[in-house]
Amino acid sequence: MARFVNVAAGQLGPVARSETRTEVVARLMALMRQAHANGCDLIVYPELALTTFFPRWYMEDQAEIDSFFEHEMPGPQTRALFDLARELGIGFCLGYAELAVENGETHRHNTSILVDKRGKTISRYRKVHLPGHAEHEPWRRFQHLEKRYFEPGSGFVVADAFNGAIGMAICNDRRWPETYRVMGLQGVEMVLIGYNTPVHNPPAPDHDDLSLFHNRLVMQSGAYQNGTWVVGVAKAGIEEGVDQIGGSCIVAPSGEIVAACTTKGDEIALARCDLDLCNSYKRTTFNFDVHRQPHAYGLIVERRGQHMMADGTPVPSGKSGRGL
Structure with a gap:
């Protein structure tokens, strides 16, 4: 029996620094309702979806930094999203800044969670490949301080969910072939990726005109070389003066883009994803057991x-x- 998952890429437009969690969650809920109205099983949201992309600013006050982090998930301001998912019977993947206390120690991660149709968290991923820098670099027009504000995660996990093998990655992870291959070796059939990517790359401005091309290149090659669907979802548009690329899309195991957003605002792109299509690649060209050396x-x-x-x-x- 064919295994289909109807997926929505839930792109967000800019999120202002002054925007409250409640306001952002209302936007996420509006996209979720659209996805449900179109028969979706799952909606995927961007990286750090609940706030503006705060690593663009250098901050020393830890209380100010922690104001961008979620101390629990769901919390008072995000519970409504979980409740709506349960009410509608739709799953979601959400990126956010996570503050976790483990064994008496505080840790801060760039995190995504996968939530099922009952509103229950079934998988958590913490970003491995942190880009940017750790100290203030005044020469930049805007900062990229993920190495200052986050700890790297420790691995890629594939979960049994939505009648398939589902993995997660975040933003810069998508540029590294190891991301897809580690999950590919676990039989992944769909990789969910949220991102916030500026058009301008301060250390390499000659790459700026290629930013959208590179975004699609890595997701399409990762999909094809590992026989998996890839859902890449952006926070897009000019956010606090920084232009972000957008380009949210859904990529088939063939490497073909089958759905894409056409704006830089709040929008969904939809695809009916046949998970069994992965087998056409996993059992032939990219049969790891037979051909990989x-x-x-x-x-x-x-x-x-x-x-x-x-x-x-x-x-x-x-x-x-x-x-x-």
Whole structure:
């Protein structure tokens, strides 16, 4: 029996620094209602969807920084979104800044969660590939201080959800082939990616005209090379003076874009995703068990404290270091 998931890419336009959580959640709920009216099982929201993209500012006051973080999820201002999901019977993926206290220690992450049709969180992902810088760089027109405000996550997890194998990634993760391959090796069938990407790249302004092309390039290649659907969803438009690329789209396992947003505002793009279409690629061109030859790559990884080759065999005598 075919496994179809009707998906909405829930793009957001700019979120002002003065906008409250309640106001933003109302926008998310409006998009959720549109997705439900179009028969969707799942809506995917952008990275750091609940606030403006605050790493563009250098801040030293920890209380000011923490005002952008969620101390619990759902919390008083976000519970309405979970309640609506349960009422409508639709799942969602939401990106936000997470403040977590674990074993008495406070940690801050750039996080996404996957929520099922009952309004229950079934998977959490913390961004691994943090871009930008950690200290104030006054020469920039705007900052990109993710390395200052967040800790990196520790891995990519694929969850059984929506009758398939669903993974998550966030923004800069999408640029790295390891992101898709680690999930591809777990049999992923759909990768959900929220992002906030400025048009202007201060260290490499010659890339600016290519920003939208590069955005699609990495998601399309990641989809094709791992036989998976990819749903990429932006916060778009001119936010606090910074132009963001938009370009939200849904990519098939063939690498083809099958749906895309056409504005830089609040909008949904829709696709009926056949998860069984992944098998056409996973069992032929990208059948890892038959065609992939990791022993020939010369890569060395550390697994459970022991150095191993990428295919899981012990490191040969005389080799050391890590390559992934």
